[in-house]
Amino acid sequence: MSKFLKRSAQGAGVPHEKRTSSLETVVMPLPSKIVLSMAQHIGAPAAPTVAKGDQVYVGTVVGKAGGFVSSDIHSGVSGVVDGITTITAPNGAVQTAVVIIPDGEQKVDPSIAPPVVTDLKSFQDAVRASGLVGLGGAGFPAAVKLAPKNLDEIDTLLINGAECEPYITSDNRCLLEDTHFILSGIKAVMKYLEIPKCVIGIEGNKPKAIAKMKDAIDVPGVEVKTLECRYPQGAEKVLIENCTGREVPFPGLPSDVGVIVMNVTSVAFVGKYLETGMPLVTKRLTVDGDIVKEPKNVEVVIGTPVQELLDFCGGLTDEPGKVLYGGPMMGNCLADLSQPVLKNNNAVLAFSKKWAHLPKETNCIHCGRCTNACPLGLSAKEIVQAYHDGNVDLLKELNADLCMSCGTCSFVCPAKRPLAPSIAQAKIMMKNGGKK
Amino acid sequence: MANKLIVTAAPHITSPDSTQKIMQRVCIALVPTLIASVFIFGINSLILTAVTVAACVFFEWAYCKLMGREIPVADFSAVVTGMLLAFNLPATLPWWMAIVGAFIAIVIVKQLFGGLGYNFANPAIVARIALAVGFASRMANYPKPANGIDALASATPLAVSGQLGAGQYVTLLLGNHGGVLGETCAITILLGGIYLIVTKVISPMIPVTYLATVAVLSLLAGKDPIVQLLSGGLMLGAFFMATDYVTSPTTDKGKLIFGIGLGVITCAIRFLGTMNEGVSFAILLMNLLVPYIDVLTRQDKLGIAKAKKEKEAAAK
Numbered sequence: 005m006s007k008f009l010k011r012s013a014q015g016a017g018v019p020h021e022k023r024t025s026s027l028e029t030v031v032m033p034l035p036s037k038i039v040l041s042m043a044q045h046i047g048a049p050a051a052p053t054v055a056k057g058d059q060v061y062v063g064t065v066v067g068k069a070g071g072f073v074s075s076d077i078h079s080g081v082s083g084v085v086d087g088i089t090t091i092t093a094p095n096g097a098v099q100t101a102v103v104i105i106p107d108g109e110q111k112v113d114p115s116i117a118p119p120v121v122t123d124l125k126s127f128q129d130a131v132r133a134s135g136l137v138g139l140g141g142a143g144f145p146a147a148v149k150l151a152p153k154n155l156d157e158i159d160t161l162l163i164n165g166a167e168c169e170p171y172i173t174s175d176n177r178c179l180l181e182d183t184h185f186i187l188s189g190i191k192a193v194m195k196y197l198e199i200p201k202c203v204i205g206i207e208g209n210k211p212k213a214i215a216k217m218k219d220a221i222d223v224p225g226v227e228v229k230t231l232e233c234r235y236p237q238g239a240e241k242v243l244i245e246n247c248t249g250r251e252v253p254f255p256g257l258p259s260d261v262g263v264i265v266m267n268v269t270s271v272a273f274v275g276k277y278l279e280t281g282m283p284l285v286t287k288r289l290t291v292d293g294d295i296v297k298e299p300k301n302v303e304v305v306i307g308t309p310v311q312e313l314l315d316f317c318g319g320l321t322d323e324p325g326k327v328l329y330g331g332p333m334m335g336n337c338l339a340d341l342s343q344p345v346l347k348n349n350n351a352v353l354a355f356s357k358k359w360a361h362l363p364k365e366t367n368c369i370h371c372g373r374c375t376n377a378c379p380l381g382l383s384a385k386e387i388v389q390a391y392h393d394g395n396v397d398l399l400k401e402l403n404a405d406l407c408m409s410c411g412t413c414s415f416v417c418p419a420k421r422p423l424a425p426s427i428a429q430a431k432i433m434m435k436n437g438g439k440k
Numbered sequence: 441m442a443n444k445l446i447v448t449a450a451p452h453i454t455s456p457d458s459t460q461k462i463m464q465r466v467c468i469a470l471v472p473t474l475i476a477s478v479f480i481f482g483i484n485s486l487i488l489t490a491v492t493v494a495a496c497v498f499f500e501w502a503y504c505k506l507m508g509r510e511i512p513v514a515d516f517s518a519v520v521t522g523m524l525l526a527f528n529l530p531a532t533l534p535w536w537m538a539i540v541g542a543f544i545a546i547v548i549v550k551q552l553f554g555g556l557g558y559n560f561a562n563p564a565i566v567a568r569i570a571l572a573v574g575f576a577s578r579m580a581n582y583p584k585p586a587n588g589i590d591a592l593a594s595a596t597p598l599a600v601s602g603q604l605g606a607g608q609y610v611t612l613l614l615g616n617h618g619g620v621l622g623e624t625c626a627i628t629i630l631l632g633g634i635y636l637i638v639t640k641v642i643s644p645m646i647p648v649t650y651l652a653t654v655a656v657l658s659l660l661a662g663k664d665p666i667v668q669l670l671s672g673g674l675m676l677g678a679f680f681m682a683t684d685y686v687t688s689p690t691t692d693k694g695k696l697i698f699g700i701g702l703g704v705i706t707c708a709i710r711f712l713g714t715m716n717e718g719v720s721f722a723i724l725l726m727n728l729l730v731p732y733i734d735v736l737t738r739q740d741k742l743g744i745a746k747a748k749k750e751k752e753a754a755a756k
Contacts, residue, residue, distance in 0.1 A: 009693050016455065018678040094447070170453070212729040241742055242717025253750060254743035326446045337447040360446050366459055366515065375641075381739035383690070403741050411451030419557075420460045425449035 005113045011381035015234035015242075016412045018170050018333060022208055025173040029181060029301045032316045034106045034382040038307030039214070039344035040066060040077050041091060043099045045137040046144045047073030052102050061113035063283055066102045068131075071280050075347075076135045080285030080305035081106035088113030090342065094329060094336035098415045101344070104307070115166045119282040124155075125372040127196035134277045135284040135347075140164055140175075140267030141330055143348035146274070149266070150197065152259035161199045162247055162258075163190065165206040165268040166211065166231055166238030169331025172351040174288045175268050177301045179206065179213035182272040189275030190226060193354045199264070202226040203247045207233045235333060236410040241263050254406050269350070284347055289313070293354040304345055310352055311341035328353045333411045374413035374423055380406050384413035384423040391430035396437065404430045457699035459556075463516035467631035470680065476615055476625035481531035481584045485621040491535050493522030495542035503551045506611075517556050521545050523617060524564035527622020528720075529571070532583045537575050541567040546630040561727040562684045568722050579656050582618035590698045612670035626669075633679030644704075645695035646688060647678040653703020661711050673719040674706065681719075687727040701726050 007013060042048040050067030057411070060079040061064060067077030083106040091101045099256065119130035132147035152158060167175040190202050191259050206214050208230050218228045229247050231237050241252045243265065250261040266274075271283060287306050294300040296316030310327065313334055314320060328335035329349050345352070374384035383402060390398040399405075404427060413423040477485040501517040504511045522595075525541050545563035553559050568638025571581045611617055616623025623629070638643045651669055658665040669675070682688060682702055689698050700720045 008697065009743065012692060013742075018453070037652060131661055187624070223584050245742065251743050255742075256743065278539075291455065310522040324445060326448075326452060330454065332450075334450050334650070335452065336450065337452075338445060339447055340445060355452075360448075362448070362452075363454065363663065366512070369459055369462075369517075369557045369685045370690065371462070371685040375690045375739065376692075378739075379742070383738060383743040386738075387692075402738075406741055406744065409450070414451050415453065416457075418457045418462055420454055420458065422449065424451060437734070 012053065013242075013297065013379045014377045015236060015379055016415045017233075018168070018235040018376055018415060020211065020233070021170040022173050022176070024171075024299045024301055026426065027173075027177075027211070027299070027301050028242055029177050029288050029303050032292035032302050032304045032308070034081060034108060034110070034305065034314065035312040036105070037083055037086065037309070038079070038106070038305055039089075039091060039309060040102045040104065040307040040340075041093070041099045041344060041346060042067045042077060042078065042101060043093070043097070044143060044306075044347040045075045046142060047071060047075070047148075049099065049275075050077045052088050052100060054085045054102060056087045058083055059083075060085060060104060061429040063116040063285060065279060066104070069145075070382050073145055073148050075137050075147075075226060076133065076283070077102070078135050078283040078285050079104055080307060082109050082111040083107040083197060108434060112282075116281050118279060119197070119277070121192070121278060124315075126404050127192065128291055130278065131274065133283070134273070136270060136273055136277070137284075137347050138267060139269040139321065139348055139350065140288075141334070141348055141350060143346075146266070149264060149384055150193065151171050152264065154259055155197060156200055157262050158197065159201060159262045160248055160264075160265055161190065161197075161202040162244060162263050162265045163204040163268055163271055164238055164240070164243055164265055165217075166243060167203055167210070168207055168235045168237040168239075169234070169333050169335075169351075171292045171353055172290045172331050173285065174290045174301055174350045175316065176210045176213050177288060178269045178272050179210065180216055181227045182276070185214055185272040185275035185279075186217070186268055186425055187222070187275065187279065188227075189271035189273070191223060192274060193264075193266070194225065197264070200225055204228045204241050204268070205231050205237075205247045205321045207231050207237055209233045218313055235415075236412060239408060240377060240404070241408070241411055251275075254403070263284060270339070287347060287349060289349060290351040291317045291353075292351065293327075295320045295324060295356045296354050297321050306347055307344045309341070310338060310343050310345065313345060313352055314341065314354060320354055320359055322388040323354045324354050325357035326355045328355070333415065334409065341429050363420045365421050368419055368421060373416040373418065377412045377416045379412060380408070381411065382407055382427075384427060387430055388421070388423055388426040391426055391433060394433070396434055399430055399434050405434055407431060459515050459517070461518050465636065465639050466520045466680070467516060467637045469529070470520075470622070472593070472628035472631050473527065473622050473625055473676075474523070476628045477527075477531070477621040480624060481583055481621055484531040486512075488529060488531055488533065488535070488538055488621065489523060489526035490566055492526040492529070492538050493519055493541050495539045496522035496525065496546050499543055499546040499687045500551065504555075507551075509555070512556055515556065516569060518546060521550070521563050524622075524680060525567050528564060528568040528620050528673065530579065530582050530619075531621045532581055533575075533578055533699075537571060538579060540574075541571045544570045557686055559686055561724050562681055562687050565681055565720050565723050565727070569724060572720070578629025583621070585616050600619050609666055609670065614665065620673070629675040629679055633675075636679065636683070642679070642683040643692070643695060645692055646683050646699045649696050650678045650682060650702045650706075653700050655708055657703060657707040657711075661707065662675050663711070668707075668710070670700060671716045674711075677701045677719040677723055678702075682723050682726070687730055688720075689730055689733045689737060691734075691737050691739050693739075694733045697733055697737060698726055698730070701729065
């Protein structure tokens with residue numbers, strides 16, 4: 005009610021479809037090859053450090069971070085480099101990729117050992133070496149996130165276990181299966197960054213995960229917060245507002261309000277890495293969709309071609325219409341099934357042509373649902389109108405660039421208008437100073 | 441096969457709600473009142489409603505056909521307009537006048553401005569006003585209730601409200617008095633309104649603020665607020681006409697201002713003007729202000745005000 009008359013921010017009651025939530029994670033056998041994109045994170049792409057014919061092991065660095073905001077890429081298999089190639093990402097970007105043919109022996113790189121962490125600096129270095137990027141989907145290099153400029157002002161570590169996207173249950177499985185790693189990761193971050201308080205936010209549709217997490221907490225300052233099931237509960241700014249009551253200024257970062265947000269899977273990886281020293285080479289994914297024969301939660305080597313992953317899940321029962329990296333609200337469409345699994349993927353969903361069919365767009369009836377649903381208080385219909393009119397000044401006044409493309413406006417629109425994609429175009433137009 | 445995948449921008453799912461379903465729900469919400477009007481004014485009300493609905497759908501179809509536009513009849517919006525128009529007419533109105541009303545609503549107010557979503561005012565309200573001005577005597581010829589319980593003769597209660605006592609509340613609730621066919625029975629209108637609120641078709645903000653404003657101003661003016669709330673077109677207007685998406689503000693703040701404005705204008709016309717009824721004009725006048733209200737009542741965007749404040753503070 006504090007937001008009454010200020011901003012409705014109702015969000016959307018998206019379907020849950022969490023039918024894989026009780027399926028324990030299974031480990032997928034080695035694929036026939038892995039394709040490691042050098043751009044699996046926000047920031048500068050990594051540069052390949054291997055050449056065709058090189059022998060690599062599990063954990064060997066094959067791509068070196070290309071700058072401060074970047075990340076190393078490691079091999080998840082032992083085998084021989086087949087070559088350096090290019091792949092086309094879902095957004096059309098052409099990326100360099102290292103292709104490795106596994107030898108099946110899974111020999112671990114001799115340099116792999118638990119990192120020696122004694123202070124903040126060595127902790128940050130360890131995270132940097134681990135190749136961790138934001139696993140909730142954004143792929144922001146974790147080492148950068150854990151080195152905020154105003155470290156002494158950070159008082160809350162927020163762990164994002166909302167998992168508000170339909171279908172995806174990999175974070176839920178992480179909460180249930182890697183509970184101790186989540187806790188050890190949280191403790192490490194709290195200790196080295198000297199953060200006194202930690203809140204783990206989980207949507208109420210994961211009662212088992214909430215109970216297990218609550219039960220496992222053995223240190224003061226850490227609490228679980230049950231969140232309402234309202235998309236996009238897991239969006240960073242929304243989560244911060246709902247867990248701490250703080251509004252992240254725009255433009256600004258969570259650290260501006262004293263918060264660092266990490267996904268549960270990211271923090272669990274930190275815990276695991278400190279124990280084993282094995283960099284980020286595997287990922288837990290939910291494989292689901294109306295044409296996936298055996299929906300599963302799968303632990304898979306990063307770089308596995310999606311086709312092989314789908315084959316492992318019994319294959320498809322029908323010709324695929326859309327195959328997504330991530331959930332149906334924010335996920336990207338794959339152009340073809342040879343695309344590899346990326347670090348920041350948390351699901352691969354395959355749907356039939358019938359499912360992929362979107363209803364026809366009709367006239368806007370000014371019902372205001374887009375405005376009242378927007379978690380950030382934006383007025384989608386006005387932004388889209390301003391975009392069509394080419395009115396950049398109005399776009400600025402409407403703060404179109406605040407939009408995080410969560411898709412809530414498009415989802416709730418009864419006229420089925422593609423509002424979110426139009427706003428994305430509007431943002432580009434703002435940057436270009438008026439050119440569409 | 442591998443390169444035949446569909447690639448579109450997210451999101452890939454949409455809510456099951458559609459314009460058509462919303463309009464159908466409004467029709468459903470109007471049905472109890474239609475049934476009540478048949479009990480009160482006889483079968484004529486049903487026939488008149490059928491005539492206006494058929495005329496509205498026909499005009500929508502014919503106009504779009506003529507203009508080479510896509511035929512939007514399936515969205516049910518013309519049906520809603522037809523029902524609401526009939527509800528604003530006395531059951532005795534000649535059919536041809538009702539058809540003129542349908543023409544005004546659909547062709548002049550709605551289609552000439554671009555069709556669904558582009559009309560500047562509520563089509564049914566404008567049609568009612570046009571008919572009331574053009575055919576004043578026939579539009580004010582409120583029939584007696586057909587079931588013989590002649591509580592208030594033929595005049596609308598607002599015209600004779602001096603004669604009303606507290607004992608007449610029940611009559612007003614049941615709608616057993618003279619008036620246009622869809623505005624007399626407060627109970628069924630309320631029922632339909634609650635259905636629309638529960639199914640989230642409308643927000644309670646406009647009806648609640650509208651009715652509350654009228655109640656408060658009635659008290660201040662020394663009138664019986666319950667009589668004021670239950671008579672005339674207020675209930676129908678508050679729940680069904682003022683909440684029309686196209687011609688009402690989108691934000692809660694905007695709806696609050698809209699509702700209060702409606703209440704003030706309605707009471708001003710009722711208490712100070714020479715006309716008995718002010719709901720139609722109140723809605724029309726406030727409809728015209730909606731574009732301005734919308735611009736002035738935008739929501740606070742997350743993090744924007746704060747960033748601005750900090751910037752200003754830094755500038756100092």
